Amino acid sequence: MKICIPTMGDRGLDESVSEHFGRAPTFTVVDMGTKEVKVIPNTGEHFGGVGHAPEIISEADVEVMLCSGLGPRAISMFEQFGIEVYVGASGTVREAVRDFQAGMLHEATDADACKEHRH
Numbered sequence: 001m002k003i004c005i006p007t008m009g010d011r012g013l014d015e016s017v018s019e020h021f022g023r024a025p026t027f028t029v030v031d032m033g034t035k036e037v038k039v040i041p042n043t044g045e046h047f048g049g050v051g052h053a054p055e056i057i058s059e060a061d062v063e064v065m066l067c068s069g070l071g072p073r074a075i076s077m078f079e080q081f082g083i084e085v086y087v088g089a090s091g092t093v094r095e096a097v098r099d100f101q102a103g104m105l106h107e108a109t110d111a112d113a114c115k116e117h118r119h
Contacts, residue, residue, distance in 0.1 A: 001032045003100065004062040005093050006053075010039040013094040021070040022046050022053050028093050029060050037093075054078050066096045066105060075108050 006024030007015040018024030025047075027040045043049035044056055054077035057065065065078055066089040078085045086105035089096035099105055 001064060002060065002062045003030045003032060003064045003066060003097060004028065004057050004060065005030070005066045005089060005096050006042075006068075007039070007093060012037045012039065013092065013097075015039075015093050017066075017068060017089050017091060017093065017096050019068045019090075021067045021074060024053070027053070027057055027060075029062060030093065030097055032097075052077060054081060054083070057081075058083060064100070066100050070108065078108075 005028050006018040006021045007026045007028045008018050009015050010026055012028065015028055023046050024042055026042060029038045029040060040056065040060060042053060042056065044051050044053045054074055058081040062083055065083050065085045067087060068089055069087050075085055085108040086100060087108045088105045089099065
């Protein structure tokens, strides 16, 4: 299973989780089977590129997204790509993965969507 976390940079498992999903500078992908860690730059529209973060993430064959929070449009896009989204992630990538494995994060619903992103 591949898990993705929005992050602030390229320090792998030790990188901080970004609190703002769409504006995260990077996305860190952890392959739980091989333990491989890959950092993907956010080249989406928030950074002057094209497309949306869920599209970029889906190209990495991610199955689960862990984040602090995100807007309803992103939740809907992830659903369309068949990617499960869990909210409540914080700290480092390592801590977010640990919390997910311990069942401490919960699956995102529209009710969890960031209030400032309701448009």
